[in-house]
Amino acid sequence: MTSTTGRSADPIPVLYTRHDLANLMASGLRLFEVCGGQSDFRMINMFPYAPHLAFWQTHYGGAAFGALVVSTGGGKVMGTEGNLRFLRKLKPDVLIGMPTFMYHVLHQAAEQGLHWENLRRIVLGGEKVSDGMRLKLRHLAAELGSPNADVLGVYGFTEAKMAWAECPFPRDQAPGGYHLYPDLGVIEIIDPQSGEVVPSGHPGEIVFTPLDARGTVLLRYRTGDFIDGGLTYEPCPHCGRSVPRLVGKISRSAEVKEMRLDKLKGTLVDFNQLEHVLDDVPGVGAWQVELRKRHDDPMEVDELVLHVQKTNGADEEHLVRDLNIRVVEQTEVHPNRVVFHCAEEMRELHGVGRQLKEQKIVDHRPSDSSATAGDSRSEQNEALNGAGATDKLEVAA
Numbered sequence: 573m574t575s576t577t578g579r580s581a582d583p584i585p586v587l588y589t590r591h592d593l594a595n596l597m598a599s600g601l602r603l604f605e606v607c608g609g610q611s612d613f614r615m616i617n618m619f620p621y622a623p624h625l626a627f628w629q630t631h632y633g634g635a636a637f638g639a640l641v642v643s644t645g646g647g648k649v650m651g652t653e654g655n656l657r658f659l660r661k662l663k664p665d666v667l668i669g670m671p672t673f674m675y676h677v678l679h680q681a682a683e684q685g686l687h688w689e690n691l692r693r694i695v696l697g698g699e700k701v702s703d704g705m706r707l708k709l710r711h712l713a714a715e716l717g718s719p720n721a722d723v724l725g726v727y728g729f730t731e732a733k734m735a736w737a738e739c740p741f742p743r744d745q746a747p748g749g750y751h752l753y754p755d756l757g758v759i760e761i762i763d764p765q766s767g768e769v770v771p772s773g774h775p776g777e778i779v780f781t782p783l784d785a786r787g788t789v790l791l792r793y794r795t796g797d798f799i800d801g802g803l804t805y806e807p808c809p810h811c812g813r814s815v816p817r818l819v820g821k822i823s824r825s826a827e828v829k830e831m832r833l834d835k836l837k838g839t840l841v842d843f844n845q846l847e848h849v850l851d852d853v854p855g856v857g858a859w860q861v862e863l864r865k866r867h868d869d870p871m872e873v874d875e876l877v878l879h880v881q882k883t884n885g886a887d888e889e890h891l892v893r894d895l896n897i898r899v900v901e902q903t904e905v906h907p908n909r910v911v912f913h914c915a916e917e918m919r920e921l922h923g924v925g926r927q928l929k930e931q932k933i934v935d936h937r938p939s940d941s942s943a944t945a946g947d948s949r950s951e952q953n954e955a956l957n958g959a960g961a962t963d964k965l966e967v968a969a
């Protein structure tokens with residue numbers, strides 16, 4: 573059994589029969605193949621050890637693929653230091669894990685002067701993969717001695733009981749999207765308002781129906797995830813596979829939060845966009861967005877605080893100006909302050925080693941005024957991609 577997570581809603585169990593485990597191996601095998609795995613690669617699975625799809629998909633995929641895969645259990649099981657010990661010892665060709673945790677581990681490895689020339693792939697699941705994050709991870713890999721490492725994204729959600737990967741692609745081109753398994757499930761893209769299926773290549777909400785599942789089976793499961801490039805049936809420009817692919821950026825409706833910037837009415841802020849903005853700002857390493865009440869007074873207005881770890885040598889004044897401009901452009905909300913932190917403080921804020929998933933957006937507003945939007949958001953993402961939005965369990969049509 574795996575499950576969706578969330579304090580605000582009861583976790584929904586997703587059950588696997590032996591047949592489903594065979595499918596989990598089949599999808600895992602394909603995932604490793606799409607990522608260009610080789611049987612002589614050494615791999616480290618840094619997903620948190622938990623009843624979540626990401627960990628088990630990687631475990632079963634590795635078993636089916638037949639390569640050396642060491643599962644560290646992520647930061648909560650052995651900390652960044654424990655994961656680094658494995659890196660030093662194993663010098664893996666492939667690292668698999670969540671983007672923010674990956675960033676912290678590689679940043680610390682670079683700080684410690686680790687030299688490691690054979691890193692070929694960084695495979696990311698559990699959170700969105702922004703262009704900025706790809707770039708940062710490539711820079712860190714280069715610093716470690718592996719300038720050609722591919723950074724690949726994986727998309728999946730608890731209810732699908734499988735995940736789909738990008739194939740390696742040239743740096744100057746766009747990723748080929750998530751390669752689907754049409755014999756194991758049907759993905760549809762719908763207009764979220766009408767529920768109608770949109771033509772291929774059109775944006776919309778991702779809806780999933782498994783074709784060969786037992787145990788827990790959901791029909792036309794609405795993920796609450798939106799993809800801006802939709803579904804394509806053209807052969808992949810990079811690997812030539814002819815399976816359908818999900819292309820473009822994925823965003824989640826759960827990441828739109830209400831903020832009260834004056835005492836009268838709420839403003840809806842799309843944190844999907846804010847995440848992309850923050851990942852893409854030059855000079856910003858890791859970051860955290862904090863929502864709080866002014867003076868911690870529940871009757872007061874909401875505040876948005878940006879916690880930022882600078883990359884080497886960035887000028888603080890310039891960075892604050894840049895951040896203010898970009899955040900206002902995308903969200904129409906002015907950050908109340910920007911607070912700078914060192915890498916260690918940032919790891920502490922993110923809860924590396926304490927949380928299953930790093931806390932990139934935290935909501936410290938009292939729960940009576942803001943519901944539990946912040947909690948549910950961060951917890952949902954503990955599943956492979958966070959689409960375990962239990963309140964969205966509904967049939968599309």
Ligand SMILES: [Zn+2]
Pocket residue numbers: 738739748751808809810811812813
């Ligand atoms: Zn491809």
